[in-house]
């Protein structure tokens with residue numbers, strides 16, 4: 218009895234230590250940038266790791282107004298929010314059909330969708346560029362949104378299909394008997410019951426797309442169409458050696474990700490542990 | 496008013512090589528409580544799901560009140576179903592679970608509230624209406640599932656083993672509540688179970704299935720007394736009917752082990768095999784007596800046996816016995832004060848009026864109907 222208790226205690230301690238180390242490892246750089254974002258470059262070069270003495274919040278205003286941050290931010294928001302919205306609805310519908318309906322070739326379709334995940338993005342980017350130019354979507358936010366939907370859809374469908382397939386069939390049968398159509402059942406059963414998985418894909422897609430650089434840099438040229446990652450790059454170029462200002466610019470770009478994560482993370486954790494609990 | 500008619504219904508699942516339901520025909524009359532009974536995998540759920548419209552009918556005609564339902568989707572059939580898993584919507588409160596079907600039917604909110612409250616009251620669910628399913632006990636979940644069906648006031652209620660997840664005591668009380676509910680609502684109900692006690696106590700009629708086929712339909716005691724074949728004979732009754740090999744002799748009489756006895760009175764002589772032919776002889780444990788009561792003494796035949804085991808159950812005692820000149824152990828249900836000991840040789844009295852004969856090969860009854 219005492220033996221098992223002390224082994225459990227030891228196990229917990231080791232686990233905690235590992236988690237603490239990992240937290241430092243992943244949160245450290247972020248906190249460092251966060252502290253630098255409130256310090257001036259001369260303060261930073263005096264001591265790179267010190268905590269801010271006076272909080273220079275005005276740097277945020279300076280970073281925002283000193284460049285085109287407003288435009289970048291707005292562009293990113295439009296592109297990412299509409300892409301995530303479309304991904305969630307289209308992805309959930311596709312996953313619902315693949316998980317709930319028996320039709321010939323069901324598994325083949327899923328396999329083809331899944332297999333596109335293994336190709337590196339560089340393979341498709343030239344042909345995507347060509348297609349967008351042809352459809353006059355090159356260097357437009359709409360074009361970038363469509364591309365974003367396309368690249369994130371396979372993973373979205375894959376995650377959601379796995380979760381939806383585990384929702385008990387009886388729920389669907391009960392809803393049918395209660396008088397609901399396929400369309401209504403999707404909205405009233407699959408979406409709410411699948412919420413943990415949907416939150417997972419929303420966070421994943423939002424973070425991936427908010428930080429997306431490769432497609433944006435190839436498919437967007439005009440200053441007025443730049444998204445945040447492109448803006449941050451330009452900002453860093455403009456600010457040259459001004460580490461303090463660059464940190465401030467980076468923080469502005471990161472904040473929405475943190476907000477979205479905080480908002481959906483409870484659902485996300487439910488989603489990740491759903492298999493274990495059931 | 497609802498009469499459910501199944502006519503030559505068959506079901507083959509895609510990719511399945513055997514028929515899950517094979518040429519089943521029966522009618523459930525208005526207000527009847529029909530129990531579908533059979534061993535696991537015999538096609539009970541499949542039959543019920545076809546009535547519900549959750550599985551397509553492969554061939555045959557399914558009608559409710561004379562209207563063919565084969566291609567009517569589940570949502571337009573006006574049936575309600577209680578599932579073994581209860582299938583409560585996990586994201587909705589008990590109240591919303593019960594109101595879900597009413598919402599779809601565009602019932603005014605006030606009327607809906609009233610119905611839900613009324614049914615909740617009837618099922619003692621009022622204190623739990625605001626809770627979600629995960630915060631309810633198994634029995635409460637079961638009642639919410641039941642309530643969800645009742646508020647709908649459907650033409651037909653379908654139940655697929657709704658009690659099998661409850662513990663023994665709760666199962667008995669819920670069983671009785673369901674019986675009362677049926678009497679009160681007077682609705683047509685089809686109830687699937689593999690529990691013969693449920694079937695015997697709840698059904699106005701029971702419909703016994705085996706390997707996708709319908710074996711026998713009838714009132715519980717009728718089926719118990721006159722089983723259509725050896726499958727039904729052994730499936731209904733606990734302990735099951737004793738079945739022994741027997742031979743036809745002149746007279747005509749039947750020979751079971753050492754004992755020669757007159758033909759069971761219910762047997763149809765025209766269906767018997769010739770003298771010397773084999774038959775299966777069936778006798779229920781309660782129709783074997785250590786001391787036959789006076790009123791049936793003159794129709795009992797002696798069966799000499801060796802006692803191999805005793806199971807005193809309190810209210811009664813089961814004797815495991817081997818009739819002389821056979822290898823087969825059979826069971827006799829005798830008085831609780833029996834003094835028999837293993838190894839004893841006794842002569843049991845066999846009530847020939849309650850004995851059955853079955854065809855030795857097909858197992859089909861040779862009794863008169």
Ligand SMILES: Nc1ncnc2c1ncn2[C@@H]1O[C@H](COP(=O)(O)OP(=O)(O)OP(=O)(O)O)[C@@H](O)[C@H]1O
Pocket residue numbers: 508509511515533534535536537538539540541542689
């Ligand atoms: N979706 C399905 N696809 C293929 N075969 C199925 C399917 N559902 C059931 N079956 C088969 O059909 C037969 C009848 O199944 P069914 O579920 O109706 O049995 P049951 O009588 O309800 O059994 P239980 O008492 O175990 O619930 C079984 O052999 C089963 O394997």
Ligand SMILES: [Mg+2]
Pocket residue numbers: 539540541655
């Ligand atoms: Mg079943």
